[in-house]
Amino acid sequence: MTTIANDANWWKTASIYQIYPKSFCDSGSKGTGDIQGIISKLDYLKLLGIDAIWLTPVYQSPMIDNGYDISDYYAINPDFGTMADFEQLLEKAHQRGIRIIMDIVVNHTSTEHHWFQSALGDKNSPYRDYYIWRDSVDGERPNNWQSKFGGSAWELDEDTGQYFLHLFAKQQADLNWENPQVRAEVKEVISYWAEKGVDGFRLDVINLISKQQDFPNDDIGDGRRFYTDGPRVHEYLQEISSAVFQKYGSVTVGEMSSTTLDHCQQYSSLDNKELSMVFNFHHLKADYPNGEKWTKAPFDFIQLKQIFNHWQTGLNGKGWGALFWCNHDQPRVVSRLGNDQEYRLESAKMLGASIHMMQGTPYIYQGEEFGMTNPGYTRIEQYRDVESTNMYDIMVNQQGVAHDEMMAILAQKSRDNSRTPMQWNEDTYAGFSKSEPWLEVAANYREVNAKSALDDENSVFYFYQKLIELRKELEVITTGTYLDLYPHHDAVFGYQRQSQAQTLICLNNYYGQDTQCRLPDSFDVSKARYVLGNYADLEQQVSREQLLRPYETRIILLES
Ligand code: TEU
Numbered sequence: 001m002t003t004i005a006n007d008a009n010w011w012k013t014a015s016i017y018q019i020y021p022k023s024f025c026d027s028g029s030k031g032t033g034d035i036q037g038i039i040s041k042l043d044y045l046k047l048l049g050i051d052a053i054w055l056t057p058v059y060q061s062p063m064i065d066n067g068y069d070i071s072d073y074y075a076i077n078p079d080f081g082t083m084a085d086f087e088q089l090l091e092k093a094h095q096r097g098i099r100i101i102m103d104i105v106v107n108h109t110s111t112e113h114h115w116f117q118s119a120l121g122d123k124n125s126p127y128r129d130y131y132i133w134r135d136s137v138d139g140e141r142p143n144n145w146q147s148k149f150g151g152s153a154w155e156l157d158e159d160t161g162q163y164f165l166h167l168f169a170k171q172q173a174d175l176n177w178e179n180p181q182v183r184a185e186v187k188e189v190i191s192y193w194a195e196k197g198v199d200g201f202r203l204d205v206i207n208l209i210s211k212q213q214d215f216p217n218d219d220i221g222d223g224r225r226f227y228t229d230g231p232r233v234h235e236y237l238q239e240i241s242s243a244v245f246q247k248y249g250s251v252t253v254g255e256m257s258s259t260t261l262d263h264c265q266q267y268s269s270l271d272n273k274e275l276s277m278v279f280n281f282h283h284l285k286a287d288y289p290n291g292e293k294w295t296k297a298p299f300d301f302i303q304l305k306q307i308f309n310h311w312q313t314g315l316n317g318k319g320w321g322a323l324f325w326c327n328h329d330q331p332r333v334v335s336r337l338g339n340d341q342e343y344r345l346e347s348a349k350m351l352g353a354s355i356h357m358m359q360g361t362p363y364i365y366q367g368e369e370f371g372m373t374n375p376g377y378t379r380i381e382q383y384r385d386v387e388s389t390n391m392y393d394i395m396v397n398q399q400g401v402a403h404d405e406m407m408a409i410l411a412q413k414s415r416d417n418s419r420t421p422m423q424w425n426e427d428t429y430a431g432f433s434k435s436e437p438w439l440e441v442a443a444n445y446r447e448v449n450a451k452s453a454l455d456d457e458n459s460v461f462y463f464y465q466k467l468i469e470l471r472k473e474l475e476v477i478t479t480g481t482y483l484d485l486y487p488h489h490d491a492v493f494g495y496q497r498q499s500q501a502q503t504l505i506c507l508n509n510y511y512g513q514d515t516q517c518r519l520p521d522s523f524d525v526s527k528a529r530y531v532l533g534n535y536a537d538l539e540q541q542v543s544r545e546q547l548l549r550p551y552e553t554r555i556i557l558l559e560s
Pocket of ligand 1: 105148204257387
């Protein structure tokens with residue numbers, strides 16, 4: 001087995017590429033992607049320059065939630081291939097210096113997992129206590145907690161009369177981490193993959209594993225305050241980390257739902273007792289007015305800058321964050337915060353630059369590197385995602401929201417926006433598969449695809465390649481402090497990174513009109529230079545007054 005030379009902090013200058021296998025590349029004609037498809041694209045990823053791949057779940061699963069409902073942690077889903085295919089992927093990636101990060105989903109299992117099948121309907125099953133069961137209260141459900149995908153978080157087990165908890169779909173039963181046997185199983189699962197040579201783990205909704213044990217009713221919310229960053233979560237993570245992650249030197253990234261900076265400082269503390277780094281989602285709620293996802297709303301630009309400032313300054317010297325706009329749960333950023341029509345290239349590059357120059361580890365979601373957009377679906381039949389179809393049912397059929405309004409909301413917010421097949425070229429089905437894909441390809445694939453990006457030196461692809469290189473070249477990107485230069489500016493997001501030897505300024509115009517800003521007087525423009533921009537004709541000399549064109553980004557460096 002090929003291993004990659006071990007530098008304990010490799011991930012601090014790395015860029016990580018996320019693959020959603022079902023939508024990445026079909027090596028045959030099934031209409032769904034697979035592991036051999038991924039292997040066939042490793043050279044493409046090498047050219048982009050990424051250091052690691054985060055693979056969303058490829059385990060055995062009934063695929064109610066596309067693999068986040070695992071029925072066997074030790075087997076590869078035959079839809080994706082075999083264990084031999086997986087081992088080949090690991091080997092071929094390692095040969096190219098690319099590491100592999102697996103997704104670990106241990107807040108819940110599929111209800112088809114044999115543990116749950118044994119536990120269901122049998123209070124004496126040795127696996128009963130692997131899950132969370134409660135009696136009904138006054139003939140009602142145990143409490144009013146809501147599933148993240150809509151409806152109650154409790155489902156009745158008719159044979160025993162008890163309810164089990166599911167924070168996500170009712171086919172995803174929450175594991176009972178209070179039970180030491182569950183924690184032992186989790187350690188065994190992760191060790192199994194680490195022994196195979198997997199380099200790291202992305203831990204799904206890992207801050208939800210410890211629930212407040214009295215399971216109180218939530219009079220002011222959906223219950224999340226009683227299980228988010230719960231009472232024993234740090235203890236559990238330390239236990240897993242010392243038993244597995246530290247032993248194997250695995251990189252770890254925890255997906256943190258509705259978390260706080262305080263907790264994240266601890267999850268990702270630099271002594272590496274829990275995790276290497278965290279994903280938080282606060283910046284992706286700038287278009288959730290009053291925290292409500294299921295509305296159609298513009299983003300709050302000032303709030304977006306405040307959130308970045310809070311996390312960039314708060315984690316500096318204390319912890320480590322993941323930098324990202326896109327993943328398989330989020331709409332495409334160029335459609336969301338940019339302009340996916342007239343300024344698609346400019347805004348995709350500008351959005352990339354605005355987070356890639358921050359401190360943390362950037363994640364690039366498949367297709368983001370050439371500016372893939374939301375597909376603009378107009379019919380409910382086009383959607384596949386369990387959350388989207390549940391919410392349609394709840395909002396339209398139960399709450400009376402108009403069909404057209406809901407279609408407009410889904411077009412903006414649905415998770416399927418990011419799950420459309422990868423657009424490889426202009427062939428039928430965008431070169432993703434020889435057969436009709438499981439989810440419809442976006443109509444713009446003839447223009448927006450990897451091949452045309454590779455053929456164009458001004459493409460988003462080569463801009464991302466440069467961003468990845470800059471992180472390796474300029475230490476200030478990894479080590480520098482963060483200062484928001486224009487927190488109140490209504491169009492410019494500009495910040496300064498400062499280390500002992502380097503000062504870097506990243507200016508970004510978030511809108512389609514010209515705008516202006518002034519570089520700080522303390523910044524010596526005479527010695528500064530532009531290192532990257534998204535318009536071709538930048539002047540040589542950096543001027544104090546900066547005129548930014550639509551969606552323009554400029555990265556300026558001063559070295560002492
Ligand atoms: O997502 C966790 C999560 O809470 C969200 O990102 C969720 O999709 C969003 O809040 C819905 O509005 C993770 C996975 O990334 C997601 O794909 C899974 O469905 C979920 O966990 C359950 O395993």
